Amino acid sequence: MNCPVCGGRATGKVGASHYYCWDCCVEYRIDKEGVQVFDIDEEGSLVSFDPGNEALY
Ligand SMILES: [Zn+2]
8 A cells, every 4th residue: 555645655554444654654544435644743643634734744
């Protein structure tokens, strides 16, 4: 499964349908609705990914 953000393959499974991308440090979830991407903040909580911040990665 390639990362939906960077298209890279440095991803790992972290839950039932949760994946983590080591390149952009985001977590994403895949279900029949599509792909949801989450950022991880300094405290380790998941927050909605804002594509406007993509330049930070
Ligand atoms: Zn990525």
